[in-house]
Amino acid sequence: MSVIKHTEKERDLLARLMRAEAVGEGDLGMLMVGNVVVNRGLANCLTFKNVRTITDAIYQANQFSGTESPLFFSNPTTTERNLADRVLRGEYYYPATHALWFYAPSAGAGCKGNWWDQPYAGSYKGHCFYNPQPGVCVELY
Numbered sequence: 001m002s003v004i005k006h007t008e009k010e011r012d013l014l015a016r017l018m019r020a021e022a023v024g025e026g027d028l029g030m031l032m033v034g035n036v037v038v039n040r041g042l043a044n045c046l047t048f049k050n051v052r053t054i055t056d057a058i059y060q061a062n063q064f065s066g067t068e069s070p071l072f073f074s075n076p077t078t079t080e081r082n083l084a085d086r087v088l089r090g091e092y093y094y095p096a097t098h099a100l101w102f103y104a105p106s107a108g109a110g111c112k113g114n115w116w117d118q119p120y121a122g123s124y125k126g127h128c129f130y131n132p133q134p135g136v137c138v139e140l141y
Contacts, residue, residue, distance in 0.1 A: 003090040004041045010054035014038075015076035015084035017058050020066030025125040027083055032096035032124055033066075034087030039100055045137035048100065095122025098140045099129040 006014075014037055022029035040048045040057040051057050058064060066072055076084070096102070101115050104126045111128030113120050121131045132140065 001090075002088045004038055004054065004088065006054050006088060011081065011084050011088060012076050013058055014054050014087070015080040016072050016074070017064060017066050018083060018087075019076065019080050020069040020072035021064060022127065023071060025127065027079075028093060029125055029127065030080070030083050031087055031091065032093050032099075032127065032129065033102065034084060035092055035096035036099050036102055036129070037064075038087055039096075039098065039140055042139050043100060043132070043137045044139055046100070046132060048137075095124065095129040097121075098131045098137075100132055100137065100140075101130040102127045104128070 014034055017037065018030040018033045021033045025032075037054060037057045040051050040060070041054055043051070048057075048060075051060055058067065099121050101118060103115060105111060105128060111120055111123050115128065115130040118130045118132050121129045123129065
């Protein structure tokens, strides 16, 4: 059972983005990136009101820099597909459980207290994660 409707093509698209955004952070880092993508497809709030699918979430303008990475353009491996399947089945990992945003601060810099006016949820390796303000995106809670 899936938490968001998707095609096999979208599963592969998610796997490719997870790799492009977080391959250096291992499986857990990639799973957390996947959580953010799925959350954006589920949330009906803020700048994600017209984002209903995995494809919509990944290709929303100015969101994921990984879509410009060479890592994004090759087919996913079986392992990467399996990671995407786990996220699509509803596995969540803190601090990305309710997160709609993440970014990687520059070397030596820490996570900001707010990102896009939303509170810091926590970090994992090189990524900082941010949740929507309480009560704003009820679909995520």
